Amino acid sequence: MLPLAFYNPASTFTGIDSSQAELGRARLGAECLGLENIQFILKDVRDLGPADLAPSDYVIAHGLYSWVPADAREAILAYCGDSLKPNGLAYISYNAQPGWAIRGLVREALMRDRTVREAPVEEKARRAIALAGRLIEDLPSQDYAHAVLLAEELERVRDGKPFYVFHEYLAEVNEGFWLRDFVEDARRHALDYVCDAQFCRWEGHVPSELRAALAQRALDYVEQEEAADLLGDRYFRASILCRADARRSDTTHQEILEEVYIATSLGAVSDPFDLREGVVEQFEGQGIAGKEPPTITIDASITKAAVVLLSAQWPFGLLLDALCAKATEMLTTNGCEVLAGVRLQLGNDLCTLFEAGQVDFCLWEPAHQAEILEYPQAHALARFEAEHREALTTPYHLPIPFEPGAMAFVRDLDGSRSREELRQAFGAELVDQTLPILSRWGLLENATPGIKGSAWKH
Numbered sequence: 480m481l482p483l484a485f486y487n488p489a490s491t492f493t494g495i496d497s498s499q500a501e502l503g504r505a506r507l508g509a510e511c512l513g514l515e516n517i518q519f520i521l522k523d524v525r526d527l528g529p530a531d532l533a534p535s536d537y538v539i540a541h542g543l544y545s546w547v548p549a550d551a552r553e554a555i556l557a558y559c560g561d562s563l564k565p566n567g568l569a570y571i572s573y574n575a576q577p578g579w580a581i582r583g584l585v586r587e588a589l590m591r592d593r594t595v596r597e598a599p600v601e602e603k604a605r606r607a608i609a610l611a612g613r614l615i616e617d618l619p620s621q622d623y624a625h626a627v628l629l630a631e632e633l634e635r636v637r638d639g640k641p642f643y644v645f646h647e648y649l650a651e652v653n654e655g656f657w658l659r660d661f662v663e664d665a666r667r668h669a670l671d672y673v674c675d676a677q678f679c680r681w682e683g684h685v686p687s688e689l690r691a692a693l694a695q696r697a698l699d700y701v702e703q704e705e706a707a708d709l710l711g712d713r714y715f716r717a718s719i720l721c722r723a724d725a726r727r728s729d730t731t732h733q734e735i736l737e738e739v740y741i742a743t744s745l746g747a748v749s750d751p752f753d754l755r756e757g758v759v760e761q762f763e764g765q766g767i768a769g770k771e772p773p774t775i776t777i778d779a780s781i782t783k784a785a786v787v788l789l790s791a792q793w794p795f796g797l798l799l800d801a802l803c804a805k806a807t808e809m810l811t812t813n814g815c816e817v818l819a820g821v822r823l824q825l826g827n828d829l830c831t832l833f834e835a836g837q838v839d840f841c842l843w844e845p846a847h848q849a850e851i852l853e854y855p856q857a858h859a860l861a862r863f864e865a866e867h868r869e870a871l872t873t874p875y876h877l878p879i880p881f882e883p884g885a886m887a888f889v890r891d892l893d894g895s896r897s898r899e900e901l902r903q904a905f906g907a908e909l910v911d912q913t914l915p916i917l918s919r920w921g922l923l924e925n926a927t928p929g930i931k932g933s934a935w936k937h
């Protein structure tokens with residue numbers, strides 16, 4: 480919540496948690512950052528009363544719903560139902576069936592093991608990690624389907640960080656839900672299902688052919704989603720709810736495309752780069768923190784030109800008309816044929832890239848300047864996170880991981896030293912590599928008051 484409050488000073492935020500320690504850390508963060516738009520309530524969700532309700536545009540419950548007992552889940556839904564404004568949205572993430580089935584099985588096996596069961600609480604995760612390693616070695620064969628599934632899940636434990644392993648596999652409560660059950664519970668609290676927030680993440684991406692095939696069957700929206708979950712082995716959901724009486728309209732991505740700034744950080748990999756129609760070019764995509772960035776291939780010349788243009792001006796975007804005109808001009812300048820229907824082709828490709836999480840659609844342009852000042856300064860949040868976390872959160876709420884050396888540099892980047900002085904202190908290579916990344920991701924304080932106040936919609 481701290482990055483949200485930092486980047487959106489015109490909005491107010493309330494954090495609710497039953498843990499004194501967690502709220503203590505959050506309060507300290509808010510104090511360090513001088514945030515005046517954030518407040519905290521130390522309470523169990525089950526004890527929230529009318530005095531704790533504030534009409535809200537958004538309610539976010541991340542990493543909570545699956546981990547609390549049924550009465551607390553009811554309380555979360557009741558809170559959303561009671562506090563959302565008429566057009567408000569709630570985001571609730573949870574472990575989803577059917578993918579949860581195999582994770583739940585491994586969780587049970589780990590919890591049943593005597594070495595884990597009898598270990599003191601601070602030792603349990605380490606014992607579970609060791610056990611997972613042994614079990615993988617003991618698997619008699621990976622030639623059958625169950626072993627493949629099991630091995631994949633056990634590797635996740637073996638390679639996981641202890642706090643994650645504890646939270647996911649050893650926490651007292653952890654349950655997975657089918658979408659329909661979740662939606663029915665939400666409906667009992669005068670809420671309704673809108674969509675999922677993570678449709679563009681790999682665990683929620685439904686290929687367009689499957690989407691089309693499911694649309695042919697006599698299924699309602701939730702049934703279609705559940706069928707896709709089954710076929711795609713979905714194990715996590717971040718569902719968006721609205722009030723049951725909210726005014727709804729079915730806007731397609733194509734319609735949204737006409738209104739938004741389109742931006743992307745996709746970078747062309749090939750050098751030289753071939754713009755000609757049908758020639759496949761590779762782009763390095765935006766990965767999830769800790770994972771290798773995906774490779775994206777594009778062969779339509781109009782889309783290749785558009786992505787190259789957008790990448791050069793990231794994080795600033797362009798409206799579709801301007802983008803199409805510029806991309807067409809680029810093709811002409813480079814002697815490439817401009818085919819009929821390029822605008823439609825570009826629109827379709829951009830929607831596909833958006834659904835794959837590689838393109839942002841934004842209602843506003845970011846307010847920060849990309850220029851690197853002579854006396855560069857990382858903004859307060861970046862310096863705070865460089866001290867307390869392993870990643871820096873961008874205005875687009877993406878955590879960007881940095882090496883420890885770069886984090887030490889960011890901690891010290893308070894505007895008191897010139898670029899040359901910084902090179903001498905931290906080495907030219909580190910400084911020259913890190914400053915453009917900080918600038919590109921909106922993590923520098925600029926002469927023109929920056930990102931604060933920018934409002935982005937993904």
Ligand SMILES: C[S@@+](CC[C@H](N)C(=O)[O-])C[C@H]1O[C@@H](n2cnc3c(N)ncnc32)[C@H](O)[C@@H]1O
Pocket residue numbers: 495496497498501522523524525540541542543547551
């Ligand atoms: C996994 S953390 C997620 C925190 C935060 N939403 C995030 O994404 O970083 C779960 C948090 O829920 C809190 N929590 C668990 N049960 C709760 C309850 N019944 N009422 C209020 N908070 C609870 C825990 O103290 C913990 O801080």
